[in-house]
Amino acid sequence: MARLNLDILYGITNEVATFESKERQATLSNLALVCHAANESIRPMLFAQVKWPHPDKHDQESDWPDHWPDVHPPLWGIKSPGRGVYQPKHLIKLQAALPKMFNIYTFEMTCPFDPPSSLISSLVVCSNIKDLRITDTPLYSAVLPSLPPHFILEKMTLMPVAEVAHVGDGPYDRRYHNPTYFARGYRQMRFNDSGDLHFASQRYLFDLCRLDCLQYLQISGNYCAFWNLVYYFWPSLQTLILTGPPCFNSADSEFSYSLADVVGRMPKLRDLRVLHCRVIGSGIGHHDQPQVSMIREPGHGIWECTTPPSIYSQISSLALSNVCNIKKVLRYTTVLERLNINAIINYPTTPIALSRQEIGGLFADLEAGGGNEHLKFVRIMSEDRLDSELFDDLGRVCPRLEILEVEQCGYRNGDASDEWVS
Numbered sequence: 367m368a369r370l371n372l373d374i375l376y377g378i379t380n381e382v383a384t385f386e387s388k389e390r391q392a393t394l395s396n397l398a399l400v401c402h403a404a405n406e407s408i409r410p411m412l413f414a415q416v417k418w419p420h421p422d423k424h425d426q427e428s429d430w431p432d433h434w435p436d437v438h439p440p441l442w443g444i445k446s447p448g449r450g451v452y453q454p455k456h457l458i459k460l461q462a463a464l465p466k467m468f469n470i471y472t473f474e475m476t477c478p479f480d481p482p483s484s485l486i487s488s489l490v491v492c493s494n495i496k497d498l499r500i501t502d503t504p505l506y507s508a509v510l511p512s513l514p515p516h517f518i519l520e521k522m523t524l525m526p527v528a529e530v531a532h533v534g535d536g537p538y539d540r541r542y543h544n545p546t547y548f549a550r551g552y553r554q555m556r557f558n559d560s561g562d563l564h565f566a567s568q569r570y571l572f573d574l575c576r577l578d579c580l581q582y583l584q585i586s587g588n589y590c591a592f593w594n595l596v597y598y599f600w601p602s603l604q605t606l607i608l609t610g611p612p613c614f615n616s617a618d619s620e621f622s623y624s625l626a627d628v629v630g631r632m633p634k635l636r637d638l639r640v641l642h643c644r645v646i647g648s649g650i651g652h653h654d655q656p657q658v659s660m661i662r663e664p665g666h667g668i669w670e671c672t673t674p675p676s677i678y679s680q681i682s683s684l685a686l687s688n689v690c691n692i693k694k695v696l697r698y699t700t701v702l703e704r705l706n707i708n709a710i711i712n713y714p715t716t717p718i719a720l721s722r723q724e725i726g727g728l729f730a731d732l733e734a735g736g737g738n739e740h741l742k743f744v745r746i747m748s749e750d751r752l753d754s755e756l757f758d759d760l761g762r763v764c765p766r767l768e769i770l771e772v773e774q775c776g777y778r779n780g781d782a783s784d785e786w787v788s
Contacts, residue, residue, distance in 0.1 A: 505567050513574060520582065522580060525584070583605070623659075637682070644712070657690060689710070721750055743769045
């Protein structure tokens with residue numbers, strides 16, 4: 367076996383271990399013990415993705431313990447008295463191992479402390495890392511290492527503390543509908559300081575990424591406003607996901623851009639997901655909160671609108687939350703294949719989705735623009751009771767529809783086992 371070409375051995379092993387499960391990792395680990403040649407061939411598949419800290423450091427709910435790390439010393443780290451800097455144990459081992467992981471592609475970081483600059487310095491040495499995800503992690507350090515020319519990210523995800531999938535965004539997860547998840551001491555301390563992290567988080571985006579090579583960006587409104595995105599040109603970006611509370615400019619501001627202005631700076635953008643949420647505890651009523659402007663009217667501010675709404679004709683996959691002003695937008699999405707209209711809120715209560723009348727207006731806009739002809743996937747949330755007329759309209763408006771998910775907003779109570787209508 368030692369004489370077998372390593373490329374051939376890798377190809378055989380890769381073909382055999384195509385399934386994704388815990389058994390896959392165990393099988394590969396056992397095969398790697400056969401001999402040195404097998405170990406060299408299998409190791410790249412074992413460490414193709416790394417999530418740090420290790421999942422075994424979490425409890426059964428994959429969540430931080432109640433006391434970590436602000437009330438008592440962390441379970442596997444040290445911190446000086448007061449608001450001293452947290453130092454995780456054995457971090458030097460991770461920093462030494464990263465440059466040796468030649469085939470690592472994705473690095474996901476979820477930790478209750480500001481990542482030390484020494485860790486970031488080791489991270490950027492790994493030229494093979496193309497997908498960097500920093501979630502549920504406070505970012506304070508504005509001083510980052512110089513970026514080596516060979517470190518080129520294709521995907522970047524930046525999500526602050528306590529910003530998780532909420533009602534209407536993705537599969538139902540009961541954990542995120544439990545108020546105790548947000549009541550943890552660590553999250554309570556970090557939840558309201560996201561607005562102070564603007565500068566540090568943008569350093570992570572603009573210092574660690576080459577914008578001419580970035581293809582995927584997921585970022586929170588706590589970290590980035592529309593004008594930050596409009597200021598730069600994104601020639602390779604194909605997927606943009608905006609989460610968290612939207613960062614609004616003043617209605618009379620000369621820098622009040624619409625989402626069309628953002629898309630106008632991204633010529634290759636095809637997948638747009640505006641998953642901003644309504645904010646509880648902001649002192650503003652649900653119906654009084656400003657909406658994300660999808661189309662900016664001429665004469666709004668001293669800057670005239672330079673990006674026409676027809677820019678949305680390049681979007682083939684569109685997801686919009688109940689924070690977006692979606693009137694007339696679907697008249698310009700002429701090549702749309704996937705559409706998701708949902709309701710998201712930043713705390714585990716029931717959001718307010720679209721009414722049956724508003725959904726009817728969306729269907730009319732789709733037909734008016736001709737975008738209904740290409741739709742294959744539709745997911746929509748309704749505030750009103752579902753009826754047969756709704757499905758009749760969907761079948762008529764979307765003749766090529768293959769997958770349909772319709773949810774009545776608020777019918778789950780945390781213990782229900784109801785399934786989506788699909």
